[in-house]
Amino acid sequence: MLDHLPQYIDPLHLVEKRAVLKGQIPISDFDRLADILHSNAGSANVELAFSREGRLAVVTGRIEVTLALTCQNCLDAVSVVIDCAIKLAIVASIEQANNLPEAYEPLLFDGNENLLLKDIIEDEILLYLPIFPKHEHRCFCFTSNK
Numbered sequence: 338m339l340d341h342l343p344q345y346i347d348p349l350h351l352v353e354k355r356a357v358l359k360g361q362i363p364i365s366d367f368d369r370l371a372d373i374l375h376s377n378a379g380s381a382n383v384e385l386a387f388s389r390e391g392r393l394a395v396v397t398g399r400i401e402v403t404l405a406l407t408c409q410n411c412l413d414a415v416s417v418v419i420d421c422a423i424k425l426a427i428v429a430s431i432e433q434a435n436n437l438p439e440a441y442e443p444l445l446f447d448g449n450e451n452l453l454l455k456d457i458i459e460d461e462i463l464l465y466l467p468i469f470p471k472h473e474h475r476c477f478c479f480t481s482n483k
């Protein structure tokens with residue numbers, strides 16, 4: 338088992354090796370998240386297992402990260418914990434992706450260019466991101482209705 342994460346991966350090669358990857362990715366590496374972050378301190382804990390389920394090459398695992406987002410009510414920082422299970426099936430085409438069992442999300446890989454691992458993780462985080470992050474307590478005090 339690797340205790341650090343490679344930058345690029347060949348997912349099919351990792352499936353052949355039945356590899357397990359475990360490590361951390363700094364939140365500051367996620368370019369697409371940058372705009373919505375209040376702070377980019379910290380890192381995401383990532384655990385990925387590559388295997389076969391029947392005819393499918395699959396990647397299962399977990400991402401856990403605490404993001405400091407901007408509260409949409411008071412514009413202050415709000416901590417949002419994302420702890421999500423990953424279940425991806427490696428596909429070579431959109432057509433294959435459309436035929437996947439519902440439990441899997443497609444991971445497109447044409448076998449040529451290795452994939453940037455942080456992009457895969459960032460895609461997953463974006464899926465679970467709240468559309469309207471806000472504090473659980475009432476933090477908005479401009480229009481008080483006491």
Ligand SMILES: [Zn+2]
Nearest residue numbers: 408411472476
């Ligand atoms: Zn707030």
